Amino acid sequence: MRAILERLKYNGLFVKMFVIMVVSIISVTLLTSWVTIRMSERLFMNTFSITNSKVITQIKTNFESFNYAVITAANNVLQSGSIKGFLSQGDGDSGTIETNRIYFTAIQLMKQYQANLDAYDVGMTIIGANGRSYTSDNTVWPIPKNQLRTHPITINTNAEPKRVMYQFSGGTPDSLNPVIVATKALYERTSGTLYGDLYIAIRETAFKRFYTNFTSDGNDVVILNRSGVIVSSNRDDLIGKLNVGLLSFAKQIEEEGLPYKNASVMGGEYVLLAEYLPTYDFYVVNLVDKETALEQLVNTRAVALICAAIVLVALLIVFVISKRLTRSLSLLVRQMSNVTKKNFHNYINVKGSFEVKELGYAYNYMLDELNDYVKRLVETQREQHNAELAALQMQINPHFLYNTLASIKILVQQGSKEKASDTINALISLLQNTIGNVSETVTVSDEIENLKHYVFINHMRYGERIKVSYFVAPDCLDVRVPKLILQPFMENAFFHAFNDKPDGYIYVLVSAEAGSLLCEIVDNGSGIEGLSDNGKLPNPKGGRQLFSGIGIRNVHDRIVLLYGNAYGVVIDSKPGEGTKVRIRMPLL
Amino acid sequence: MKKVLVLLLASFVLLTACSSKSDNDTSTSEGTNDTASQGTTELTAWAWDANFNVAALNMAKDVYATQNANVKIDVQENAQADIVQKLNTGLNSGTTKGLPNIVLIEDYRAQSFLQAYPDAFYDLSSVINASDFADYKIGPTSLDGKQYGVPFDSGVAGLYVRKDLLEQAGYKVEDLQDVDWDKIIEIGKAVKAKTGKALLTQDPNDLGLIRMMIQSAGSWYTKEDGTTPDLKDNAILKQALETYKKLMESDIVKVTSDWSQFVGAFNSGDVASVPTGNWITASVKAEASQSGQWAVVPFPTLPNTPSSVHASNLGGSSWYVLNIDGKEAAAEFLKQTFGSNVDLYQNLNKQIGAIGTLKAAASGEAYSAADEFFGGQTITADFAKWTEQIPRVNYGMHTYEIEDLLAVEVQNYLNGKDLDKVLSDAQSQAETQIQ
DSSP states (O other), rough: OHHHHHHHHHHHHHHHHHHHHHHHHHHHHHHHHHHHHHHHHHHHHHHHHHHHHHHHHHHHHHHHHHHHHHHHHHHHHHHHHHHHHHHHSSGGGGHHHHHHHHHHHHHHHHHHHHHTTTTGOOOEEEEESSSSSEEETTTSSSOOOOHHHHHHHHHHHSSSSSEEEEEOOOOOSSSOOOOEEEEEEEEETTTTTEEEEEEEEHHHHHHHTTGGOOTTTTEEEEEEESSSSSSEEEEEEGGGGBBBHHHHHHHHHHHHSSEEEEEEEEEEEEEEEEETTOOOOEEEEEEEEEEHHHHHOOHHHHHHHHHHHHHHHHHHHHHHHHHHHHHHHHHHHHHHTTOOOOOOOOOOOOOHHHHHHHHHHHHHHHHHHHHHHHHHHEEEEEHHHHHHHHHHHHHHHHHHHHHHHHOOOOOOOOOHEEEHHHHHHHHHHHHHHHHSTTOOEEEHHHHHHHHHHHHHHHHHHHHHHHHHEEEOOOOTTTTETTTTSHHHHHHHHIIITSSSSSOOEEEEEEEEEETEEEEEEESSHHHHHOOOOOOOOOOOOOOSSSSSSHHHHHHHHHHHHHHOOOOEEEEEETTTTTTEEEEEEEEE | HHHHHHHHHHHHHHHHHHHTTSSSSSSSOOSOOOOTTSSSSEEEEEOOOOOTTTHHHHHHHHHHHOOOEEEEEOOOOHHHHHHHHHHHHHHHHHHOOOOOOOEEEEHHHHHHHHHHTTTOOOOTTTTGGGGBHHHHHHHHHHTTEOOOOEEEEBBBBBEEEEEEHHHHHTTGGGGGGOOOOOHHHHHHOOOOOOOOSSSEEEEEOOOOOHHHHHHHHTTSBBBBTTSBOOOOOOOHHHHHHHHHHHHHHHEEEEOOHHHHHHHHHTTTTBEEEEEEEGGGHHHHHHHHHHHEEEEEEEOOOTTTOOTTOOBOOOOOOOEBBBBTHHHOOOOOHHHTTTOOOOOHHHHHHHHHHHOBGGGGGGGGGGEEEEEEETTOOOOHHHHHHHEEEOOOOOSSOOOOHHHHHHHHHHHHHHTOOOOHHHHHHHHHHHHHHOO
């Protein structure tokens, strides 16, 4: 997990780039497919509606020609005196022979009229007010004649005797075949008296032949009557069902003259085309199931597969290219991040693309510059420091000289020539050793000699109440140390350690310890108040009789500057017991 | 880079594979009948008369289905005229689309189909044994020695009478065992006088009664060759027409216009008798309230005609297999059912009163059983007895064509035209039309 996160961190750019590309490619693909499919859908729907409205016109023509045949048959029946006689005459009106003749003629005529409708597979029935009837084919609509007189179909027909009506019957108990019955009331032209009814029944299975050629899966035709009952459909499950919703759509299409309408009916999305058949008082509705139609148009599976393949290929290409692009960059980043604190020497292997190479060159050049600059800075600082020390070293305190010379004068006046002479010698040696290059080193023995001169002068000036002893290991005598490295501490001990005490002593110990030179200046004075824990001396206040500008606070800095952090000054002091200064330097 | 190339190539192959797949989806056209050899075979059968032929076919279908689940038979009821018209249309146009595998054809018409469309029907000679069936059925169902039809029901005719009405008029069933039509008319008048009911129904467009009359005397509309009209100078026909006119003039006939009125008339008790084929039994028995009131008596003879016997025939039909896909399966179906299954015929007889023409079936117990509806009369045995007496005639090809002409002339005759003139006119018209 960590490793993955680590990898991700360095591949962040790649991951981001790749994710963006993935999202873009997928969304572009999806959007393009969607828009294309939408466009082709619309185009398809438009074309489809044009074709289907032609189809509907053709269906309408088929219906019209059937209607024409029905009307012709109905007119023939209506105009036939023989049939009128057959249907209106009473049973007792004539003898058997005459009745026989009437029956014969009427049926012959009916058969003749029926012949006009032979193409349509219909059953013709006439039924008279006198109870006589004739059916050409009782299997089409096997309804008992006694029921027919009071059947709703008859009642509807008789209500509008002048019209040929098309009505739907869901079948009879004997035969569940739905039928469409064209009916016509037979009436006396002059008096208007009804004498019978004509029924031309066509099985729904035959009726649907007018349009089933044009239907297909997802392209259904439904014939609705005025009340919304589906009288015929290529989908058998719909026949006889009431569908008011569909009817209202059909009416809307018809009234508003819409070419087609998208609607949600019967639990699906359909494109509806409708046409009103005025002669039938039916609506022909063409239902195009969008889903099925478009499934035929758009092979969703193929589109999806093609899209997926394109996306996959594109992603592979993007993956490879962006991986190549970012690999050198992430390598660069990894190398750069290896540059640790204070280590500016981590140069980069320059390789990869042009941009990355340039970046690498620039980085390396910058490191060069940086190192160069640091080196120069260190050099400058060192020089500056040396200059500073030199300047300080040159500043032999005039007070010291004045006081020393004043003491010598007094010694001369007192006549102690010997002492005066020794003091002048000590001062001369001291000044001789002090003046000169500050960076020059002297041997420990020389430094101790200097120290002794300084102590001698001080003894001359202030008396010998402070005793000074020197313990120098013989193997350390030739070790070289910076000039005036011990003098400031001796000075400090003289002027601060014994302010409260009448007398005391100072030891100077020089020895080699653990490969380094250890110089110790120990006094038994009053100690230093407020010494900080790190052992550094507080900054002494000015206005005293310092020998030179170099103070004790410089000593540590000088040693560190010259020899490094391993060396330096440590001060240990206890109030009332004295101070111990330890100076560690390399054995040179 | 190589990998990428391989991948691109692979995806291209995939794409082409996808796009080529969408082409071949909806090109399978479905024939109405698949080859018989594989899977489920669907057969279509046409018949008329829901109470009789269609019912018989459905029973056969059920029997067959128990042993042959892979054959589905769609039984479609159509009016006989409709079947005739559709067959003619289909066979004339040379297309067999929409035609059934099995079709029922009335014996009167059989020859007209077999001779007009010799290749349209499947030769069943090797499927059934013609000698297993009643002899008089073989003539109409075969052509040139080849057996095309599976003979089905006997059209043996009888006179169905209402015993109760006859008794009211003073007659008994025993009195009608050996009578001619003159006697029947006399009885009819008595019945009419006593009960107000007509003797029988007649549809002026259906001369079935005349056909029965002339066949009982061994005559037909055509001569023995089956093609020459035999109307003029046909003494038997002349006698039949005279009897017919006499019947009509007696005011004992209820005129009907179609089948439903015909059935309705006797079911509602409006007529005292029904002279027709035995296939009407089921329709007679359909009116259960008249149980025990019916009897069947031998068909009356034609007056003044020595050759006339107490037996005749009306209708009767046979099954034919059309020479289209599925013919083997259809033939097999007929062979196992109507062609040989004695038990089926027993059941057909018990349930719908059908009298088959398979000789083996006649010995079954159902054929000798008494029928309570007919007052315990063994009507099947009686019909079987009469069957043997039916005079053989050659129905030929033109029965109904001639009858259509004759029906018009009969009307003229009834309305006063001279009978000889009527027959000679009909003869000349028939000769013109049939040529």
